[in-house]
Amino acid sequence: MMRPIYLLLAGSTLLASCHTETKKNGTDDTTQILPDNSTADSLTPPITDQSLETVAAIQDAYVQTMERLQKGALDSTFFEYDCQEERNGRVVYYSEKGKLLLIKHSYGEYSHHEVDETYFVRDKKPFFQFRQATTWSFDSGSAAEGATRDEVQEQRIYLKDEEPFRCLQKSYVMRSKANDNPIPDKLPNKDVDCASSASALTSFALLAKYEQQPTTGCLDEQ
Template identity: 45%
Template sequence: MKNMFMYGLLLVFLSCSSHASKDESSSDTSQSDPIKENLEEEGGLSNNTPRSVDEIRRLYEEVNFHVDQGNLDTTSFSYNCHGEKKGKLTYYSKNGNVVMITHKYNEYDHYEATDHYYVQNDSLYFVFQKGVAWSFESGTPNATKDNVTEKRVYLADLKPIHCLEKKYVIRSHANDNPDSETLNNQEIDCSSSHNIYESYQVLAKYYQSPTSGCLE
């Protein structure tokens, strides 16, 4: 299951092409992947901190490749903040250095999210967030509606430099729900992501000091 998850995550990331609103995942799956082939030959992770969108994509692919291959160490813990917010943090590291943090959580009963923070040399360079707010839909008994928001934030020198967003709705009783991988991203103003580094810092400090209570 972990392999399928990471491969799926790689596909959605590759949708962030130089044409901000163009999704390329379908074409990538039908061709050989020279980057993956090079990674298989090279073996180790890059030590360089990425500073451009292309460099960020390259390192992202490296990290996901090594997660998929089981080459990274992992540690995780679960927390519960007064029953209002609860979740699980997983840290992926190489030689003691964190390269990715996954934060899965839910707030109350109608919102859940998964955030992935990618780190190099203690510097945050990419964040992928997927949040789902669900509600009951009128007209059909027990029918639910998921309002899904995906965000992709590229960072250089700890500041967002390129931000993408994708929104769609999944209905429990529909037969024609959208496929996220075929939907276009929209480039958005990065001002809405100005505090994303602070969110990462909160998670990073619990790497060696986990808590069962609120994340502060």
């Protein structure tokens, strides 16, 4: 049974079947980040020649991409896969004028573990990754029948020349029957060693490979 998880970017439903689809102005799987009075006509033109060597520059590029996504300025394609019922997921590619800007990958493993990872892309290279992993279990210490406990870890990875240079992390627990759950957006991020984040590039390369040739089964990680 798939469990809902707490997202920076709202995740897509994971299905067992696999297909591809192209759509224009897909915005149904992102949260509102702009004022309601913003319009598509007011979108800031993308700064494609801006250097992405600092956290501030990456944050600006992130905002530009999210602005375009929220306002329906991006095209999207997706496929869904099922890997022997051990992992199943969905990969969505967002582009503008044929240029890839964003990859979202949502998957579940063995019913109790779910991951959402999002890559922001410039010139076919990732410059920022957000990853959220959730493991859920029944809350044995709760008096409420069927109460669950979600252990959530968020990671934010800033990349320069395809190498992580700043990595942030936060972890928290959400209980289905608790009245005092933390508010994730208000929890501080902690700087962590980027050595453990090198796999972000491997995951990106794997997903990028399937943009033109989606699969119905396991993602080949070789």
